[in-house]
Amino acid sequence: MAKLPTPQELVANRPAFPAEAWLETKPKFVPGSYCYPAKKETMEALHMPHPHEWDPAADDWQLPENWEKILCDAFEDRLKKHRSLKLFMDICVRCGACADKCQFFLGTNDPKNMPVLRAELLRSLYRRDYSMLGKILGKKIGARSWDYQTVKELFFYAYQCTECRRCSLFCPYGIDTAEITAIVRELLHEVGLGLHWIMDPVKNCSYTGNHLGIKPHSYVEIVEMLADDCEDIVGVRPKTPFNERGHEILFICPSGDVFADPGIYTFMGYLILFNELDLDYTLSTYASEGGNFGSFVSFNMAKKLNAKMYEEAQRLGCKWILGGECGHMWRVINQYMDTYNGPTPSNMTTPVSPYTGTVFKNAASTKMVHIAEFEADLIRHNKLKLDPSRNDDLICTWHDSCNPARGMGLLDEPRYVLKHVVNHFYEMPENTIREQTFCCGAGSGLNTEEIMELRMRSGMPRGNALRYVQQKYGVNRMACCCAIDRATLPPLADYWAPGVTISGLTELVANALVCKGEHKRTVNLRQEDLPHLDEEEPEGNEGE
Amino acid sequence: MQSTEFFFGVRDMVLEEWVNAIFNTYPFQTTGFLRTSKDPFANPVADMTREAASTVYEAVSGWDKKPSEVRQAIDRFIHLRAVQDFLPSQAMLVFYLLKPILRKHVMPAMQKAGKLKDYLDAESRLDTIVLLGFDMYTKSREVVAQNRINEIKNQHAQLVRWAQRVGGAPQLDEGQS
Numbered sequence: 153m154a155k156l157p158t159p160q161e162l163v164a165n166r167p168a169f170p171a172e173a174w175l176e177t178k179p180k181f182v183p184g185s186y187c188y189p190a191k192k193e194t195m196e197a198l199h200m201p202h203p204h205e206w207d208p209a210a211d212d213w214q215l216p217e218n219w220e221k222i223l224c225d226a227f228e229d230r231l232k233k234h235r236s237l238k239l240f241m242d243i244c245v246r247c248g249a250c251a252d253k254c255q256f257f258l259g260t261n262d263p264k265n266m267p268v269l270r271a272e273l274l275r276s277l278y279r280r281d282y283s284m285l286g287k288i289l290g291k292k293i294g295a296r297s298w299d300y301q302t303v304k305e306l307f308f309y310a311y312q313c314t315e316c317r318r319c320s321l322f323c324p325y326g327i328d329t330a331e332i333t334a335i336v337r338e339l340l341h342e343v344g345l346g347l348h349w350i351m352d353p354v355k356n357c358s359y360t361g362n363h364l365g366i367k368p369h370s371y372v373e374i375v376e377m378l379a380d381d382c383e384d385i386v387g388v389r390p391k392t393p394f395n396e397r398g399h400e401i402l403f404i405c406p407s408g409d410v411f412a413d414p415g416i417y418t419f420m421g422y423l424i425l426f427n428e429l430d431l432d433y434t435l436s437t438y439a440s441e442g443g444n445f446g447s448f449v450s451f452n453m454a455k456k457l458n459a460k461m462y463e464e465a466q467r468l469g470c471k472w473i474l475g476g477e478c479g480h481m482w483r484v485i486n487q488y489m490d491t492y493n494g495p496t497p498s499n500m501t502t503p504v505s506p507y508t509g510t511v512f513k514n515a516a517s518t519k520m521v522h523i524a525e526f527e528a529d530l531i532r533h534n535k536l537k538l539d540p541s542r543n544d545d546l547i548c549t550w551h552d553s554c555n556p557a558r559g560m561g562l563l564d565e566p567r568y569v570l571k572h573v574v575n576h577f578y579e580m581p582e583n584t585i586r587e588q589t590f591c592c593g594a595g596s597g598l599n600t601e602e603i604m605e606l607r608m609r610s611g612m613p614r615g616n617a618l619r620y621v622q623q624k625y626g627v628n629r630m631a632c633c634c635a636i637d638r639a640t641l642p643p644l645a646d647y648w649a650p651g652v653t654i655s656g657l658t659e660l661v662a663n664a665l666v667c668k669g670e671h672k673r674t675v676n677l678r679q680e681d682l683p684h685l686d687e688e689e690p691e692g693n694e695g696e
Numbered sequence: 697m698q699s700t701e702f703f704f705g706v707r708d709m710v711l712e713e714w715v716n717a718i719f720n721t722y723p724f725q726t727t728g729f730l731r732t733s734k735d736p737f738a739n740p741v742a743d744m745t746r747e748a749a750s751t752v753y754e755a756v757s758g759w760d761k762k763p764s765e766v767r768q769a770i771d772r773f774i775h776l777r778a779v780q781d782f783l784p785s786q787a788m789l790v791f792y793l794l795k796p797i798l799r800k801h802v803m804p805a806m807q808k809a810g811k812l813k814d815y816l817d818a819e820s821r822l823d824t825i826v827l828l829g830f831d832m833y834t835k836s837r838e839v840v841a842q843n844r845i846n847e848i849k850n851q852h853a854q855l856v857r858w859a860q861r862v863g864g865a866p867q868l869d870e871g872q873s
Contacts, residue, residue: 160796252738257726258741260781261723261780366855370858374854377861411851412850412852412853413854601844601847604844608779612779616736620736620737639847639850643843646843647779648775
């Protein structure tokens with residue numbers, strides 16, 4: 153008689169003691185566990201090394217014949233170029249402080265998603281060629297040779313890291329695993345391995361300036377359409393200055409705010425705010441993207457895509473750049489831009505707020521100010537008339553996007569702004585916010601739908617904290633200042649805390665902003681009814 | 697002695713064994729970590745597991761629990777198992793891992809006291825909970841699938857709107873100025 157397995161037998165997906173050591177246990181490439189590879193023509197258009205068709209699920213990835221030499225040489229080159237990398241390879245004592253800090257580990261429970269082990273994948277290769285003990289003792293001290301499976305393993309785990317740097321916060325030596333991931337991705341590109349979701353936007357950015365590859369005239373028309381929406385809602389049509397010379401400020405934001413829901417409401421917020429301030433600014437169809445997917449590819453690609461910001465500021469004669477609510481854009485600006493594209497063009501000067509006179513000394517070198525800093529300064533000096541009760545239907549919490557939070561220390565400004573534009577604000581638990589914030593689980597080019605399931609587990613720690621404040625305080629809105637967050641958090645919230653919606657900061661600012669000449673506002677930027685509509689208006693500012 | 701008392705005398709021991717059996721469904725190197733920290737945010741998987749296990753155990757024991765209470769307690773846990781790297785059977789069978797533990801620690805005593813029927817009723821309650829959980833598991837998978845669709849739509853939402861506007865798409869633009 154056939155014997156059915158017991159539940160215990162069904163779950164026995166691992167023996168009590170694995171037969172193989174961790175270095176020998178290899179990942180399985182099943183749909184949902186990997187992102188789609190970049191197209192050959194995309195890689196060709198970008199002059200990337202060894203463009204080719206390949207399938208991550210196939211045995212043969214069609215690597216070039218001398219792939220091992222290419223990778224070894226490239227690794228040596230990076231070690232010479234980045235002293236930090238050499239230090240990170242040598243210095244780790246495997247104390248394990250980082251092990252349980254990664255949201256990928258917490259969600260997947262895959263030991264190789266512990267940052268220490270993820271880095272060890274590369275470190276084991278380093279040990280063979282660059283440490284005396286490794287050369288002599290080999291496997292006994294965790295050194296290993298390059299082989300085909302190793303390349304696959306590096307690919308698998310380099311794209312299960314969002315470069316959020318939460319682990320580096322806890323490392324007593326300050327090892328930045330995000331940089332190790334970045335280097336691994338660079339190495340893989342040397343043999344033609346890249347992701348479609350990253351390389352396609354990179355190509356689009358290279359050709360048209362923005363991720364979706366929208367041509368200038370279409371870009372302008374979409375912005376005009378959003379300005380029409382603003383007029384319907386506020387009663388005043390905001391200006392939409394494009395490519396105009398001689399303005400003080402160039403405004404650059406992620407293109408996700410122009411094209412994708414719910415980012416568009418943040419963009420409408422920018423337009424309304426700037427119009428109310430009568431800001432001396434221009435948008436650009438060339439620098440139409442603050443985001444930089446090149447930073448998920450290689451340092452050189454990041455540098456190339458980032459160059460348009462200063463180029464455009466120079467061409468249009470702007471004194472400084474105001475930057476929108478983007479995540480990795482600010483990491484690039486704050487950590488790398490000086491080295492990449494500096495020094496700034498001679499027409500640029502240290503940013504000074506035209507309304508408050510505040511000198512943004514923190515931006516003296518990059519000449520770029522974050523919109524949250526700009527808004528916080530305006531509110532601090534009482535330059536905005538705000539009616540936070542318009543946001544009374546919202547019980548808000550704040551998600552610190554990892555790049556602005558850990559990459560540039562933007563922690564208090566957005567909170568300051570938020571507390572002035574909403575009446576109900578609650579923090580998530582202490583070990584999930586500020587420097588210790590959990591990533592959305594899909595940053596660094598992993599915000600693609602084919603790995604939705606993986607995203608739901610890597611975003612679980614954030615979803616879990618959100619759910620906690622939803623149940624405890626009735627939170628129904630999570631605000632953040634990152635376009636990738638605004639794209640990735642809605643599905644995460646749908647899954648872990650259904651009922652919570654996501655928005656940018658400036659959307660809430662514009663909801664609360666009382667504009668000159670506005671008609672009686674009845675809806676918010678999402679065209680939903682405002683709260684307190686039935687009650688009497690405290691002041692009538694009807695009409696012109 | 698009431699039936700529930702048989703369960704509650706050994707509650708902590710059974711729960712510990714059960715929770716450990718669930719942790720053992722994860723890779724070996726991870727199991728140790730799951731046992732250590734009890735912080736709900738630093739170690740969410742363990743917290744979700746313990747929350748679910750504790751309520752399920754009470755419900756199985758015969759305490760007065762509404763389906764909604766059980767659902768709420770296992771909600772996070774099911775959501776987690778539904779997106780982790782498990783087959784549907786592997787995701788859900790963790791509930792059944794309780795049965796052999798109950799048969800070891802509870803059944804003999806109840807059988808001796810002539811309460812075997814009550815014991816079998818308790819096992820049946822576990823079966824019901826698994827079915828409740830299965831509904832939630834399926835729903836979770838549907839949400840993931842729906843989210844993929846929504847995401848594809850949202851990425852180009854403004855482009856589509858713009859194309860409809862300039863391309864003479866057939867819809868009526870009622871209410872547009």
